[in-house]
Amino acid sequence: MRRTLYKHLPGVDMERIDKAVAYASEKHKDQKRKDGSPYIIHPLAVAEVVAEMGLDLEAVLAALLHDCIEDTDASFDEIARLFGQTTAEMVEGVTKLTRANFDSTEQAQMENLRKMFMAMSKDIRVVLIKIADRLHNMRTMQYQTPAKQIKKCRETMDVYAPLAHRLGMQKIKWELEDIALRYLDPADYEDIMSHLTARKEHDEAFMQAIGEKITERLSGAGIQSKTYGRIKHVYSIYRKMQQQGKTLDELYDIYAFRVVVDTIPDCYNVLGHIHDLFNLVPGRFKDYISTPKPNMYQSLHTTVIGRQGIPFEVQIRTWEMHETAEYGIAAHWKYKQGGEGGNEKDFEWVRRLLESQQDTDAEDYVNSLKIDMFDDEVFVFTPKGKIVSLPAGSTPIDFAYAIHSGVGNSLTGAKINNRICNIDTTLSNGDIVEIITSKSAKGPSRDWLNICKSNQARTKIKQWFKKEKREENIVYGRASFEAEMRRAGLPLSITIDPEVSPQLLKKLSFDSWENMYAAIGYGGLTAVKAIGRIRDDINRAVKAQSNEKQQQQNPLRTHPDSEAVKRNRHAVNGVIVEDIESCMIKFAKCCAPVPGDAITGFITKGFGVSVHRADCPNAAHRDEPIQAARWVRVRWANMDDQPFETTLELDCITRDGLLLDVATVMTTNRIRVKELNGKDLPDGHSVFTVRFEVKDVAELDSIRNKLLNIRDVVGSRRGQN
Ligand code: MN
Numbered sequence: 001m002r003r004t005l006y007k008h009l010p011g012v013d014m015e016r017i018d019k020a021v022a023y024a025s026e027k028h029k030d031q032k033r034k035d036g037s038p039y040i041i042h043p044l045a046v047a048e049v050v051a052e053m054g055l056d057l058e059a060v061l062a063a064l065l066h067d068c069i070e071d072t073d074a075s076f077d078e079i080a081r082l083f084g085q086t087t088a089e090m091v092e093g094v095t096k097l098t099r100a101n102f103d104s105t106e107q108a109q110m111e112n113l114r115k116m117f118m119a120m121s122k123d124i125r126v127v128l129i130k131i132a133d134r135l136h137n138m139r140t141m142q143y144q145t146p147a148k149q150i151k152k153c154r155e156t157m158d159v160y161a162p163l164a165h166r167l168g169m170q171k172i173k174w175e176l177e178d179i180a181l182r183y184l185d186p187a188d189y190e191d192i193m194s195h196l197t198a199r200k201e202h203d204e205a206f207m208q209a210i211g212e213k214i215t216e217r218l219s220g221a222g223i224q225s226k227t228y229g230r231i232k233h234v235y236s237i238y239r240k241m242q243q244q245g246k247t248l249d250e251l252y253d254i255y256a257f258r259v260v261v262d263t264i265p266d267c268y269n270v271l272g273h274i275h276d277l278f279n280l281v282p283g284r285f286k287d288y289i290s291t292p293k294p295n296m297y298q299s300l301h302t303t304v305i306g307r308q309g310i311p312f313e314v315q316i317r318t319w320e321m322h323e324t325a326e327y328g329i330a331a332h333w334k335y336k337q338g339g340e341g342g343n344e345k346d347f348e349w350v351r352r353l354l355e356s357q358q359d360t361d362a363e364d365y366v367n368s369l370k371i372d373m374f375d376d377e378v379f380v381f382t383p384k385g386k387i388v389s390l391p392a393g394s395t396p397i398d399f400a401y402a403i404h405s406g407v408g409n410s411l412t413g414a415k416i417n418n419r420i421c422n423i424d425t426t427l428s429n430g431d432i433v434e435i436i437t438s439k440s441a442k443g444p445s446r447d448w449l450n451i452c453k454s455n456q457a458r459t460k461i462k463q464w465f466k467k468e469k470r471e472e473n474i475v476y477g478r479a480s481f482e483a484e485m486r487r488a489g490l491p492l493s494i495t496i497d498p499e500v501s502p503q504l505l506k507k508l509s510f511d512s513w514e515n516m517y518a519a520i521g522y523g524g525l526t527a528v529k530a531i532g533r534i535r536d537d538i539n540r541a542v543k544a545q546s547n548e549k550q551q552q553q554n555p556l557r558t559h560p561d562s563e564a565v566k567r568n569r570h571a572v573n574g575v576i577v578e579d580i581e582s583c584m585i586k587f588a589k590c591c592a593p594v595p596g597d598a599i600t601g602f603i604t605k606g607f608g609v610s611v612h613r614a615d616c617p618n619a620a621h622r623d624e625p626i627q628a629a630r631w632v633r634v635r636w637a638n639m640d641d642q643p644f645e646t647t648l649e650l651d652c653i654t655r656d657g658l659l660l661d662v663a664t665v666m667t668t669n670r671i672r673v674k675e676l677n678g679k680d681l682p683d684g685h686s687v688f689t690v691r692f693e694v695k696d697v698a699e700l701d702s703i704r705n706k707l708l709n710i711r712d713v714v715g716s717r718r719g720q721n
Contacts, residue, residue, distance in 0.1 A: 005017055005047060005048060005051050005060060007051075008048075008051035008052055008054070009051055009056075009057055009060060012057045013057070016057065016061060016083070017057070017060065017061065017064070019082070019083075020061045020064040020065055020083060021040070021044065021064055023065070023068075023074075023082065023083075024040055024043050024064050024065055024067075024068060025038075025040045027068050027071075027072035027073070027074050028040050028043070028067070028068075028071065028072060031071065031072075033140065033143070034140070034143035034144060035140065035143040039067075039071075042067070042136060042137075042140075043063065043064045043065070043066060043067060044064065045136040045139075046063045046064075046066060046129065046132045046133050046135075046136050047060050047063035047064045049063075049132035049135055049136060049172075050063040050128065050129055050132045051063075052327075053128060053132070053169070053327050054323075054327055055125055055128060055129075056125075058084065058086050058087045058090065058125075059090065059125040059128070059129060061083050061084075061087045062087045062090035062091050062094065062125070062126075062129055063129050063132060063133075065079055065083065065087070065091050066091055066094045066095075066129055066133060067098075068091065069091055069092060069095045070095045070098050070099065076088050076091075076092055079091055086123075089123065090123060090125055090126050090129065093123060093126035093430075094126055094129050094130055094133070096430040097126070097130050097430075098130075098133075099381065099432070124167075127163065127167070128167070131160055131163060131164055131167075131169070131172060134156060134160045134176070135172055135175065135176060137152065138152070138153075138156060138175070138176055138179040138180065139175075139179065141153070141179060141183060149183045150183060150184065153179070153180035153181075153182075153183040153184050154180075154184065156176050156177075156179070156180040157177065157180045157184065160176055161173050161176045161177050161180070164176060168293075168296050168297055168324060168325070168327075169326070169327055170297070170325050170326060171326045171327070174233040174235070174236075177233065177234075177235035177236075178233055178234045178235050180235075181234060181235045181238055185238070188238060188241075189234065189238070191248075192234055192237055192238060192241075192248060193234065195248045195249070196231060196234075196248070199249075203231060203255070206255070206308070206310065207229030207230070207231075207255060207257075208229070210229060210255075210257060210306055210312065211227045211228075211229045211257065213277065214227045214257065214259060214273075214274070214277070214314075215227050217273050217277055218259070218270060218273060221269070221273060223261060223266055223269055223270060223273075224261065224262055224266075225259050225260065225261045225266070225270065226259070226260045227257060227258070227259050227260075228257065228258045228260075229255065229256075229257050229258075230255070230256055230257075230258070231254055231255060231256075232254050232255070232256055237251065237254055240254075252311055253303060253311045253312065253313060255310070255312035255313070256312065256313045256314075256315060257312060257313065257314045257315070258314075258315045258316075258317070258322075259274075259314060259315070259316045259317075260317055260318065260319055260322050261316070261317075261318060261319075262318060262319065263318060264289060264318060266318070267289060267300055267316045267317060267318060268300070270300075270316045271300050271302065271316055274302060274304060274314050274316070275302065275304070277304075278304035278305060278306055279304060279305045280302065280303075280304050281302075281303040281304060281305060281311055284301070284302060284303035284313075285300075285301065285302045285303075286300070286301040286302075287300055288300070288301065289317075289321075296324055297321075297324065297325055298317060298321040298324065298325075299315045299316060299317040299321055299325065300315070300316040300317070301313060301314070301315055302314050302316075377389055377390070377391065377392060378390050378391070378392050378393070378394055378427050378428065378429055379429050379430070380399060380427050380428075380429070380430065380431045380432070380433050381430070381431070381432045381433065382403070382432075382433065382434075383432060383433075383434050388402050388403070388433075390402060390427065390453070390454055391453045391454050392453075393426055393453045394426070394427050394452070394453045394454055395423060395424050395425060395426060395427065395451055395452060395453065396411070396414030396416070396421070396423045396424075396425060396427070396433055396435060397411065397423055397424070397444075397448050397451055397452045397457055398427075398452045398453050398454040398456070398457045399414075399427065399433045399435065400414070400435045400437075400457075401452070401454070401456055401457035401460045401461070402454065402456060402457070403435065405460040405463070405464070407435055407437055408444065408457065408460055408461070409441070409443050409444060409460075409464055410437040410438055410439065410441040410443075411423065411435055411436070411437055411441065411444075412436050412437060412438045412441050413435075413436035414433060414434065414435050414436060415433070415434040415436065416431050416432070416433055416434075417431055417432050418432070418434075423448075423451070424451045424682070443464055443468060443469075444461045444464055444465070445680065445682075446465070446476070446523075447681070447682045448461050449461055449462070449523055451682075458523075461523070462522050462523040462524060463522075465521065465522035465523060466518075466522040466524065469521070469522070470518055472521065473517070473518040473519075473520075473521025473522045474514050474517045474518050474521060475517075475521070476517075476520075476521040477516070477517035477518055477519065477520030477521030477522075477527075478513075478517040478520075478521075480520050480521075480527045481516070481517060481520055481527045481530060481531070482589065482590060483527070484527035484528055484530075484531050485527075485531060486590060486617045486618055488531055488535065489618075489621065490531065490535065490538050490539075490542075491538075491542065491602065491604075491618060492588065492589060492590050492618065493588065493602065493604045493610045494538050494541060494542070494604075495513055497541070497604055499541075500537070500538070500541040501513075503537060503541075504534045504537055504538070507533050507534050507537055508530055508533055508534060516530065542627075545603075545604075545630065546627065546630050572584065572585040573585040573586070573587070574595060574636060574637050574644075575599070575601075575609075575611055575634050575635070575636060575637060576634065576635055576636070576637050577601055577609050577632055577633075577634045584608025584609070585601075585608055585609055585610075585611060585634075586608065586609075586610050586611070587610070587611050587644070588602070588610045588611060588612040588613075588616065588618065590612065590616055590617075590618050591612050591613040591615075591616035591618070591619075591718070592613075592644075592645065592646050592647060592718070592719075593611055593612065593613045593616075593644075594644040594646050594694055594696055594697050594700055595636050595644060595695070595696035595697060596636070596696045596697025596698060596700075597613045597614070597697050598613065598614035598615070599611050599612065599613055599614055599634050599635070599636070600612055600613075600614050600616075600619050600622060600631060600632075600633065600634060601631065601632040601633065601634035602618075602619070602622075602630055602631055602632075603630045603631075603632060609632060609634065611634055619631070643672070643693035643694065643695060644693065644694055644695070644696070645674065645691065645692070645693050646691070646692065646693075646694055646700055646718065647675075647689060647690065647691045647692075647718070647719035648689075648690050648692075648700075648704060648707065648716050648717070648718065648719060649687055649688070649689050649690075649716065649717050649718075649719040650662065650687065650688040650689075650690065650707060650713050650715070650716050651685065651687060651713070651714050651715035651716065651717075652678075652685065652686050652687070652688055652712050652713050652714060653684060653685060653686075653712040653714060654680055654681075654684050654685060654686040654712075655712050658678070658686075658688070658710070658712055658713075659676070659678055659688065661710045661711075662676065662688055662690065662707060662710060662713075663676060665703070665706050665707055665710060666690070666692060666703075669702075669703055669706065671692050671693070671694070671703055672692060672693045673690060673691070673692045674691040674692055674693065675689065675690070675691035675692075676688070676689070676690050676691075677689055688713075689719060690707075691719075704716055
């Protein structure tokens, strides 16, 4: 066997091959093949096929070592050290493909598998080694159990033969198909074989006569050529019988002749002679020399009828084309010796080849197989070897939800290739992904919606929030809506304006603001979208109200403020509205002023005056003409002890016990807390929201300073109530 390797690799360093053979023999020394022979027979045979394909030394070494990582204690690093990085990477690539457990017979899995093969194998040599591996395993299939035979043969038909075809490796494809058929449909296989045996003499005599006739004619014409006659391979006969519903004897065109010559002009010359010698079957001539098949196949094809009335196909090609037809991509795959991997241009060419969908030869077994590089997909494995296809850029979160929403919802961590990783790690082709779950997991985090790439994951996460977290959704959705309103410069008070609110809700298709906030909270609707739907209505309402107000308020404006007037004002909720005798007062939710804050008032239709902090963004445009009429001056009345509610948001570095520390500060200062909750951010930070009551701004500042003194609280801001 080693001699074959030497023969196919002239001029390479045989010591490296010997070293790899010795290494693999040692590693596999305790293993036996199913037939009882030493295991090393297998890698040697695979290496031989790989060498025969015409691949380089590195690929042959990888073939010799291809089962070492999977089946022995050999490691990637050891192989890289002894045989080089490229070889080690190829062995690893083959190992990944081997680990995929293709139990599933679902068509979808097969399609994925074919795609994954290509996508995973940055190095096409990995696929070629895997095909060689499969070829040898098929050749020794008789030692497997019947169940395994069926499984492996099915897989060969579904995956390996189409791949070999796509890569232009006709010879290997035929052999794979014929062996597979033998196990998948033994009765028909035997039937065809016995028929072929029975008519063997006749067939051989026929082929010899035709062959001689062609050779005689061509040498008479001075053309150097070699003619081979053959019966088409069993599986193609089987398929023709099935498709045409005919017996073997009724079958038309099972003979194929091949005339191999030195030059392309010779090919066309030969064609002329063939058409002169025999009767041409119209419509069967194909010129794959001027228009090669996507898998690089080149030949002239014609079908003719001899004197006995038996049709046969003649394929005319040069020796170079012959090599390509037999070994396909391998014959053309030139690697820079000593360089790392294939060169970029070749790779592009392979990519184009594989992407090509058109296959002009309807005769050929195409089965609408489409393999392209699937840049937009990534293929990974479950620990059990099931393939999962995800959008490129997917993370363990996407993976978890692709498995089952229950897995996603209880995800607490992930392992990629047995190493703990962040759940936002981008997955690569061939990764084995394991999801760590916990029954006590709190469910998905909202940040996951931004991390995940697949719609499936996003939808399932949203569903979870919709179902599990209505209260939280409302809070979150409301904050998001209000922030967006502020950004858009729209008055928040409009949502509680009894005249405008129902109309807005109708536009939004919700029956209450809470429901709408909840929808934003679980991600069913974005705040931007919601506001987009009602923006025009709000602006119209604001304009209408401001006109009305101008009419009502103008008389008052003629009286300038005076101390006397001020003093007579009634304080409502601790606030005095100047210019207006008595009206309802409420504190704007957007900025939640407390006594001591500089404030301003906004006249809302039907709800009196809403009091904002002077620095509230919603009050920023109060001097603009369109709004000015609705803004009024307000001030705090003398302090009473009535508490005011306010909210602080604390920026923290996440740590255990922080919530307790915050709570402790509040209780020891006798602050009445209405709400206290924390939300983790992805980068080890978290935000605590504390809603509580204070007497005034001084108390607020004091408590704020105490909170800022807590370790790991790094910032604070006034939030919305
Ligand atoms: Mn193997």
